[in-house]
Amino acid sequence: xxxxxxxxxxxxxxxxxxxxxxxxxxxxxxxxxxxxxxxxxxxxxxxxxxxxxxxxxxxxxxxxxxxxxxxxxxxxxxxxxxxxxxxxxxxxxxxxxxxxxxxxxxxxxxxxxxxxxxxxxxxxxxxxxxxxxxxxxxxxxxxxxxxxxxxxxxxxxxxxxxxxxxxxxxxxxxxxxxxxxxxxxxxxxxxxxxxxxxxxxxxxxxxxxxxxxxxxxxxxxxxxxxxxxxxxxxxxxxxxxxxxxxxxxxxxxxxxxxxxxxxxxxxxxxxxxxxxxxxxxxxxxxxxxxxxxxxxxxxxxxxxxxxxxxxxxxxxxxxxxxxxxxxxxxxxxxxxxxxxxxxxxxxxxxxxxxxxxxxxxxxxxxxxxxxxxxxxxxxxxxxxxxxxxxxxxxxxxxxxxxxxxxxxxxxxxxxxxxxxxxxxxxxxxxxx
Amino acid sequence: xxxxxxxxxxxxxxxxxxxxxxxxxxxxxxxxxxxxxxxxxxxxxxxxxxxxxxxxxxxxxxxxxxxxxxxxxxxxxxxxxxxxxxxxxxxxxxxxxxxxxxxxxxxxxxxxxxxxxxxxxxxxxxxxxxxxxxxxxxxxxxxxxxxxxxxxxxxxxxxxxxxxxxxxxxxxxxxxxxxxxxxxxxxxxxxxxxxxxxxxxxxxxxxxxxxxxxxxxxxxxxxxxxxxxxxxxxxxxxxxxxxxxxxxxxxxxxxxxxxxxxxxx
Amino acid sequence: xxxxxxxxxxxxxxxxxxxxxxxxxxxxxxxxxxxxxxxxxxxxxxxxxxxxxxxxxxxxxxxxxxxxxxxxxxxxxxxxxxxxxxxxxxxxxxxxxxxxxxxxxxxxxxxxxxxxxxxxxxxxxxxxxxxxxxxxxxxxxxxxxxxxxxxxxxxxxxxxxxxxxxxxxxxxxxxxxxxxxxxxxxxxxxxxxxxxxxxxxxxxxxxxxxxxxxxxxxxxxxxxxxxxxxxxxxxxxxxxxxx
Numbered sequence: 001x002x003x004x005x006x007x008x009x010x011x012x013x014x015x016x017x018x019x020x021x022x023x024x025x026x027x028x029x030x031x032x033x034x035x036x037x038x039x040x041x042x043x044x045x046x047x048x049x050x051x052x053x054x055x056x057x058x059x060x061x062x063x064x065x066x067x068x069x070x071x072x073x074x075x076x077x078x079x080x081x082x083x084x085x086x087x088x089x090x091x092x093x094x095x096x097x098x099x100x101x102x103x104x105x106x107x108x109x110x111x112x113x114x115x116x117x118x119x120x121x122x123x124x125x126x127x128x129x130x131x132x133x134x135x136x137x138x139x140x141x142x143x144x145x146x147x148x149x150x151x152x153x154x155x156x157x158x159x160x161x162x163x164x165x166x167x168x169x170x171x172x173x174x175x176x177x178x179x180x181x182x183x184x185x186x187x188x189x190x191x192x193x194x195x196x197x198x199x200x201x202x203x204x205x206x207x208x209x210x211x212x213x214x215x216x217x218x219x220x221x222x223x224x225x226x227x228x229x230x231x232x233x234x235x236x237x238x239x240x241x242x243x244x245x246x247x248x249x250x251x252x253x254x255x256x257x258x259x260x261x262x263x264x265x266x267x268x269x270x271x272x273x274x275x276x277x278x279x280x281x282x283x284x285x286x287x288x289x290x291x292x293x294x295x296x297x298x299x300x301x302x303x304x305x306x307x308x309x310x311x312x313x314x315x316x317x318x319x320x321x322x323x324x325x326x327x328x329x330x331x332x333x334x335x336x337x338x339x340x341x342x343x344x345x346x347x348x349x350x351x352x353x354x355x356x357x358x359x360x361x362x363x364x365x366x367x368x369x370x371x372x373x374x375x376x377x378x379x380x381x382x383x384x385x386x387x388x389x390x391x392x393x394x395x396x397x398x399x400x401x402x403x404x405x406x407x408x409x410x411x412x413x414x415x416x417x418x419x420x421x422x423x424x425x426x427x428x429x430x431x432x
Numbered sequence: 433x434x435x436x437x438x439x440x441x442x443x444x445x446x447x448x449x450x451x452x453x454x455x456x457x458x459x460x461x462x463x464x465x466x467x468x469x470x471x472x473x474x475x476x477x478x479x480x481x482x483x484x485x486x487x488x489x490x491x492x493x494x495x496x497x498x499x500x501x502x503x504x505x506x507x508x509x510x511x512x513x514x515x516x517x518x519x520x521x522x523x524x525x526x527x528x529x530x531x532x533x534x535x536x537x538x539x540x541x542x543x544x545x546x547x548x549x550x551x552x553x554x555x556x557x558x559x560x561x562x563x564x565x566x567x568x569x570x571x572x573x574x575x576x577x578x579x580x581x582x583x584x585x586x587x588x589x590x591x592x593x594x595x596x597x598x599x600x601x602x603x604x605x606x607x608x609x610x611x612x613x614x615x616x617x618x619x620x621x622x623x624x625x626x627x628x629x630x631x632x633x634x635x636x637x638x639x640x641x642x643x644x645x646x647x648x649x650x651x652x653x654x655x656x657x658x659x660x661x662x663x664x665x666x667x668x669x670x671x672x673x674x675x676x677x678x679x680x681x682x683x684x685x686x687x688x689x690x691x692x693x694x695x696x697x
Numbered sequence: 698x699x700x701x702x703x704x705x706x707x708x709x710x711x712x713x714x715x716x717x718x719x720x721x722x723x724x725x726x727x728x729x730x731x732x733x734x735x736x737x738x739x740x741x742x743x744x745x746x747x748x749x750x751x752x753x754x755x756x757x758x759x760x761x762x763x764x765x766x767x768x769x770x771x772x773x774x775x776x777x778x779x780x781x782x783x784x785x786x787x788x789x790x791x792x793x794x795x796x797x798x799x800x801x802x803x804x805x806x807x808x809x810x811x812x813x814x815x816x817x818x819x820x821x822x823x824x825x826x827x828x829x830x831x832x833x834x835x836x837x838x839x840x841x842x843x844x845x846x847x848x849x850x851x852x853x854x855x856x857x858x859x860x861x862x863x864x865x866x867x868x869x870x871x872x873x874x875x876x877x878x879x880x881x882x883x884x885x886x887x888x889x890x891x892x893x894x895x896x897x898x899x900x901x902x903x904x905x906x907x908x909x910x911x912x913x914x915x916x917x918x919x920x921x922x923x924x925x926x927x928x929x930x931x932x933x934x935x936x937x938x939x940x
Contacts, residue, residue, distance in 0.1 A: 244503065245503050313540075315536060315538050315540035316540060316542065316543075318498070318534075318536055318540065319536065319540040319541070319542060319603070319606075320542070320552075321498065321501065321529065322496070322498070322529060322533065322534035322535075322536065322607065323529065323530070323533070323552060323553035323556075323606060323607065323609070323610055324526050324527070324528075324529035324530040324553060324556065324557060324610060325526070325552075325556055326526050327501075329556055333552075333556075334542060338543065652780065653778060656780070679781075680780045680781060680784070681780075681781060681784055681785065681918065682781065682785070682917075682918025682919065683781050683918075688781070689781050689782055690705060692780045692781050693707065693779065693780055693781050693782055693783045694707050694708050694709060694712065694783075695705045695706065695707050695708065
């Protein structure tokens with residue numbers, strides 16, 4: 001003690017000089033580290049900006065859809081009331097459309113077919129559904145707004161350049177001229193594309209929507225949550241609070257940590273072999289998808305729950321034990337409620353991960369082409385990420401922007417889930 | 433001086449509440465307590481002092497079997513409370529801890545209301561059949577904890593919102609709510625300021641009338657102030673055990689002398 | 698200066714320095730008081746008024762040291778909250794300094810009376826026994842201070858027993874003075890003064906005994922049993938000098 005004070009005064013002058021000499025170098029290093037950090041963050045932000053920006057730029061056009069509004073006379077000859085739901089709906093639509101064009105010969109089937117390409121393939125089904133629902137419409141004139149086909153949608157969104165030489169263009173001059181007639185007549189509108197959410201998948205981009213994928217993802221996530229949440233929390237509580245600390249529990253802990261790092265495609269293979277191969281569960285069904293995702297989410301939930309349980313201060317456990325609470329009471333009365341925000345956060349983040357997971361779903365066949373939303377988790381369905389995968393694979397140009405739009409929808413869901421997690425954490429986090 | 437003082441200080445040496453015989457405690461391979469024998473008297477404040485790691489807290493935690501929760505901890509020897517072996521197979525630690533309350537180093541109220549903090553013990557042990565009975569237990573306990581007047585208007589405010597000293601008295605109220613016979617205190621004032629410490633010490637002296645109090649403390653002055661008997665632990669041994677005044681004026685063992693006079697030892 | 702019976706130094710070394718400082722004052726006081734006893738007894742024998750005046754003057758120094766001891770002891774009590782051996786050190790230091798101060802007062806009183814006695818005819822054969830008695834007390838004081846330094850309870854107990862001899866000397870002197878006064882009434886005034894001096898020396902012995910008891914308490918933690926040697930029987934003495 002005294003030695004320090006003895007030497008101290010003698011060194012003071014020189015030591016401060018030494019410190020001063022070294023200062024510029026130290027400050028330089030510090031600012032270097034700071035600059036590097038700022039650059040790294042800036043780079044990350046730039047990349048994120050580019051990604052989201054390109055998605056928005058390509059995707060935003062898919063949020064609107066070109067429609068044409070037609071006054072359709074439902075000719076009782078073409079659509080006999082006693083043959084519903086069958087009938088010449090296409091012919092009815094064709095005559096309604098072609099009445100606007102002077103250059104089309106109504107008797108030439110080829111010319112009629114070419115001209116009616118303006119309308120989406122789905123237009124006749126929209127009309128059919130309307131008539132089937134209300135057969136009284138036969139013989140009357142109805143005003144019908146139907147999507148135009150993908151090529152004309154592209155044209156309307158200026159994705160087809162009118163200055164391109166005709167032979168390199170998807171649409172001939174005559175076709176463009178006919179579209180312009182409709183446009184000049186004020187029959188062309190471009191409303192918000194609700195079909196993107198409310199329609200199921202389709203071969204035709206103008207009709208394709210995410211409904212099937214959204215419902216499929218919902219079922220899969222529900223199954224995933226119902227399985228992984230109680231199982232994950234249960235195993236975490238057992239491992240953290242009740243299991244004896246020995247070689248076996250160490251081994252289990254290491255394996256759970258490893259399980260969280262296993263590539264998701266492996267889980268897909270496992271599910272394919274076990275759930276579908278051995279148990280004979282339906283292929284492409286959200287129940288299988290959910291169970292597969294549950295396998296992946298469970299380690300995440302277990303790890304998050306154990307971390308949350310560990311974060312509860314031991315003083316609370318001691319306090320409860322000190323007044324004579326049993327181990328089970330300590331856990332369920334005190335530790336678990338305090339750990340709940342952390343557990344929920346971990347669970348939501350796990351589910352968000354599961355929502356974005358593609359590979360295992362591909363393996364169990366959730367990339368099938370299914371044109372209706374599933375009513376139960378046992379029906380075949382797609383999920384959001386697999387739907388994106390399907391669309392990205394499709395050759396039609398309309399799917400390019402729809403793929404981006406679907407990615408934006410998926411990102412919106414992920415951000416919402418993470419926001420909920422942050423909200424829960426901030427709201428229920430206890431200070432002690 | 434007052435003639436009552438020596439009388440007040442006198443302890444009834446016939447009434448042994450806790451008796452420990454040939455006690456050894458091991459953490460894995462290290463021995464934390466070596467052959468400790470001690471008799472703790474009823475209605476007495478007994479202080480355990482000693483340097484860090486001397487085993488005083490370990491020994492305290494043997495008295496309500498808190499060490500049971502530590503996997504690597506082994507306890508040997510006989511611990512008797514009222515002549516009954518607390519490590520007997522027929523004794524459930526939960527039942528024991530209702531009888532032997534504990535107050536911890538850091539005030540650790542549950543993050544619940546003041547009322548729920550105190551009512552928790554009686555609730556889980558089924559001590560109150562009606563809400564009115566529970567109310568009564570809560571009030572009595574808070575009064576015993578000398579904090580009733582400060583919190584009676586805000587029983588449903590969170591216990592964690594109180595000051596440190598109030599929190600610790602709330603913890604004492606919580607500990608006495610299950611009507612224990614013994615109160616163990618593990619450095620109850622180490623996180624408190626001097627005024628709060630004085631209040632808790634005064635409370636400890638009052639509690640002596642109803643409970644057998646065993647207190648572990650790092651502060652020798654605190655041991656001197658609140659206890660009637662003092663035990664000095666060193667390296668797992670019980671070096672000296674005797675009347676507090678005697679320990680602090682003329683200890684018999686040179687190790688005790690070294691420790692309480694602040695010498696290296 | 699080694700004043701500690703205990704093994705190691707304190708963790709707070711300044712505590713050691715405080716305790717050593719206050720004990721050093723005690724030793725200094727002890728030295729001054731020893732000198733005062735010797736000086737007073739020498740002045741008496743030689744009827745040396747100058748030396749007697751010096752003894753009287755030096756007492757102020759002893760009183761000042763006692764104040765200093767009290768201040769230092771209060772400081773240590775307040776700041777260090779001493780316990781066990783340290784507590785006993787501080788307690789004994791306060792008592793010992795009070796005892797030494799009283800002894801100093803008695804020496805001063807001897808000096809005063811020496812001034813008066815110098816104006817009177819000597820009483821034959823009285824000075825020798827007084828000087829022997831003073832010497833015995835001064836030796837006791839020296840031994841008890843040694844016992845204090847070396848924390849030697851046995852030596853302190855020995856000093857305590859030696860007070861018996863001082864008491865016996867005083868009894869003898871008491872009877873001797875009675876005889877002188879009965880023989881010749883002119884001796885009454887000097888003998889009264891001489892008797893007071895003898896009583897003072899006897900009281901010094903009692904204070905030394907008290908210091909010895911403090912040393913025993915300091916070392917053992919217990920006061921010696923109350924079989925305190927009391928050979929001063931003059932309280933029961935009649936005019937004929939026999940108890």
